Amino acid sequence: MRSTATPNLLQPLPPISISPRNPSLLAHNSLSNPPKRTLDITCASKRSPDDYHATLKTLNSRGRRPRKSLGQHYMLNAEINEQLVASANVEEGDLVLEIGPGTGSLTNVLIDAGAIVLAIEKDAHMAALVRERFADTNRFKVLQEDFIKCHIRSHMLSMLESMGSLSEKTRHAKVVANIPFNISTDVIKQLLPMGDIFSEIVLLLQDETALRLVESSLRTSEYRLINIFVNFYSDPEYKFKVPRSNFFPQPNVDAAVVKFKLKQAVNYPAVSSTKSFFSMVVSSLSTTSCF
Numbered sequence: 001m002r003s004t005a006t007p008n009l010l011q012p013l014p015p016i017s018i019s020p021r022n023p024s025l026l027a028h029n030s031l032s033n034p035p036k037r038t039l040d041i042t043c044a045s046k047r048s049p050d051d052y053h054a055t056l057k058t059l060n061s062r063g064r065r066p067r068k069s070l071g072q073h074y075m076l077n078a079e080i081n082e083q084l085v086a087s088a089n090v091e092e093g094d095l096v097l098e099i100g101p102g103t104g105s106l107t108n109v110l111i112d113a114g115a116i117v118l119a120i121e122k123d124a125h126m127a128a129l130v131r132e133r134f135a136d137t138n139r140f141k142v143l144q145e146d147f148i149k150c151h152i153r154s155h156m157l158s159m160l161e162s163m164g165s166l167s168e169k170t171r172h173a174k175v176v177a178n179i180p181f182n183i184s185t186d187v188i189k190q191l192l193p194m195g196d197i198f199s200e201i202v203l204l205l206q207d208e209t210a211l212r213l214v215e216s217s218l219r220t221s222e223y224r225l226i227n228i229f230v231n232f233y234s235d236p237e238y239k240f241k242v243p244r245s246n247f248f249p250q251p252n253v254d255a256a257v258v259k260f261k262l263k264q265a266v267n268y269p270a271v272s273s274t275k276s277f278f279s280m281v282v283s284s285l286s287t288t289s290c291f
């Protein structure tokens, strides 16, 4: 079992065997200025897995200390990243949105699985770090933006358009992300109604949130609206629990992986207007206690 003590980021770490992967750290990412219509996607060579030491070494190399305000709890267990990617059935040529790539440990597994990754990272230092880390592949693009404020639909449409020469399935993208717990509700509200863009969304959430979103028996008053919202737009599935000891720094709570299979608009519950349906739900929840 790994030590869960907080490692001192300024202390040298024990030697590890990680092969160099950035022959040209100063090279520009070839997707920084994506071509207008089509992307020339070449195969990426298999990368070394990130583990406890790799993640801490990456943070150490930049003198970066995790920022609580940005929910920076980094994944230390390469196997969990593998399971996240497997939960989304990521295949060669899939376009995947990753929110908050951090040091790029999950990004690494996504690229190895054959994905083309669009990452949105709020922290300028971490965005620069992953841009350099994956400078040797044209399967990766990072935008330094706040996901909550960014125009994700237009970013995704322009990526899908630039991949126009690829297979039909690239019309639907996927989301795979270890997101900060404090933005999870906003992320869910923003992404779930986008069944025209995304087929599945796999998120690492706080365990309590994950259970309440998926388990109907645990629905409490503050979760009724979000439960109705989640089930209107998706079929949610609780995949597995992730103990807090897998993160650095260790959070005060456990996490869990949830998969949302997004519905197409034709499969939404039959209501005359989605907007008036949710207005009606909000007003019934505020005036009755029997929902």
Ligand SMILES: C[S@@+](CC[C@H](N)C(=O)[O-])C[C@H]1O[C@@H](n2cnc3c(N)ncnc32)[C@H](O)[C@@H]1O
Residues within 6 Å of the ligand: 070, 071, 072, 073, 074, 075, 076, 099, 100, 101, 102, 103, 104, 105, 106, 120, 121, 122, 123, 126, 145, 146, 147, 148, 177, 178, 179, 180, 181, 183
């Ligand atoms: C929980 S960490 C996960 C990092 C990495 N994916 C991993 O698994 O180790 C969350 C990441 O999201 C970034 N982040 C926080 N708020 C964000 C926001 N509003 N938009 C985009 N990224 C954000 C943080 O800087 C951090 O890199």
